[in-house]
Amino acid sequence: MTTAVPFFDLHRQYESIADEIHAELREVCAKSAFILGEKVTAFESDFAKFTGTRHGVAVNSGTSALHLALRCLNIGPGDEVITVPMTFIATIWGICYAGATPVFVDVEPASRTMDPLKLEAAITPHTKAIIPVHLYGQPANMREILRIADARGIPVIEDAAQAHGASADGRPVGGIGRIGCFSFYPGKNLGAYGEGGALVTNDDAIAARARALRDHGQSQRYQHDEIGYNYRMDGFQGAVLGIKLRRLHNWTRRRRQIATYYHEQFAPLARDGRLEIPVEDEWSRGVYHLYVVLVDKRDAFRERLQSLGVGSALHYPVPVHLQKAVAALGGRRGDHTVSERIAERCVSLPMFPELTDAEVEFVAARVRQALQDAS
Numbered sequence: 001m002t003t004a005v006p007f008f009d010l011h012r013q014y015e016s017i018a019d020e021i022h023a024e025l026r027e028v029c030a031k032s033a034f035i036l037g038e039k040v041t042a043f044e045s046d047f048a049k050f051t052g053t054r055h056g057v058a059v060n061s062g063t064s065a066l067h068l069a070l071r072c073l074n075i076g077p078g079d080e081v082i083t084v085p086m087t088f089i090a091t092i093w094g095i096c097y098a099g100a101t102p103v104f105v106d107v108e109p110a111s112r113t114m115d116p117l118k119l120e121a122a123i124t125p126h127t128k129a130i131i132p133v134h135l136y137g138q139p140a141n142m143r144e145i146l147r148i149a150d151a152r153g154i155p156v157i158e159d160a161a162q163a164h165g166a167s168a169d170g171r172p173v174g175g176i177g178r179i180g181c182f183s184f185y186p187g188k189n190l191g192a193y194g195e196g197g198a199l200v201t202n203d204d205a206i207a208a209r210a211r212a213l214r215d216h217g218q219s220q221r222y223q224h225d226e227i228g229y230n231y232r233m234d235g236f237q238g239a240v241l242g243i244k245l246r247r248l249h250n251w252t253r254r255r256r257q258i259a260t261y262y263h264e265q266f267a268p269l270a271r272d273g274r275l276e277i278p279v280e281d282e283w284s285r286g287v288y289h290l291y292v293v294l295v296d297k298r299d300a301f302r303e304r305l306q307s308l309g310v311g312s313a314l315h316y317p318v319p320v321h322l323q324k325a326v327a328a329l330g331g332r333r334g335d336h337t338v339s340e341r342i343a344e345r346c347v348s349l350p351m352f353p354e355l356t357d358a359e360v361e362f363v364a365a366r367v368r369q370a371l372q373d374a375s
């Protein structure tokens, strides 16, 4: 009988692929291919194919990918970049590192991604890029966002850090805008065994520039054309990601299966208004990096859930516009009420491919019980 379900358990996945991982890591060591190298190059090409793009540029984190994306578009001081306040803070770090100013557009309550109806009003003559976030693995409404951006010639950079393999209108996210940025932080749907990230693009010049910028700004050895960074991916991560990418489709299928079960189990509670569940539009295919429900009295609910043996987490309890780090932007409570409401009510339930059916059933039953106890 199941007695407890953790919010997350990376070790189970490792156990399932350990032999292959060890063999590949040994090969990296034998060849001393510690930085970039053939494993990274092979992964870049496989990952570009996976996102339906011509180029993949592997870097050392999703944050670096976002920073390079903005550098490749020559965005800097005096420029504004529009994004959402309901995201992980790293979405705006690239904007800050580039010296540009983040401008926030609230999310939609159903998809929890950028609200295209609010986008137009935020655009000014200084807007130089728009960064929608495919939050929790749910695609943002790219069709509408691109319609608005394209009409004004503003490039769209997708923050697909949480959405490897998600699609909008049948197109893989990351490959829809000018540049797509991914994180391979270990807990992501495609996670490295350390830090990792990538940009994908169909633009040859952007790819070449990103490759140079990640490697000290050199296009040829010891020819430094501009100020660059050490944002290279290491060989171990290339090896691990190559192995894991081949399994991602099956892992995603399992995530979607679990999400379907949760949807079915929680639908009556959602109808009673006791819980809000993720909603997928007909054009949208999410990959459920996280399964986030919204509840009243969130902290009491989580405590009860924990006492019933179910781990949970918060993504994210403070929206970015209310973070101290960006207080200088003058964000105030009430500026972005949908994001603020999500921040106050969100609870992430266990969601990873290695959960057993018994565990998923246990989680659903305990969520029902915790809500009952609270009423």
Ligand SMILES: Cc1ncc(COP(=O)(O)O)c(C=O)c1O
Pocket (backbone or CB within 6 Å): 060, 061, 062, 063, 064, 087, 088, 090, 091, 133, 159, 161, 162, 182, 183, 184, 185, 196, 197
């Ligand atoms: C939405 C989002 N953007 C950006 C990042 C940054 O990625 P990294 O942690 O690899 O720098 C993350 C992940 O942490 C994320 O969830």
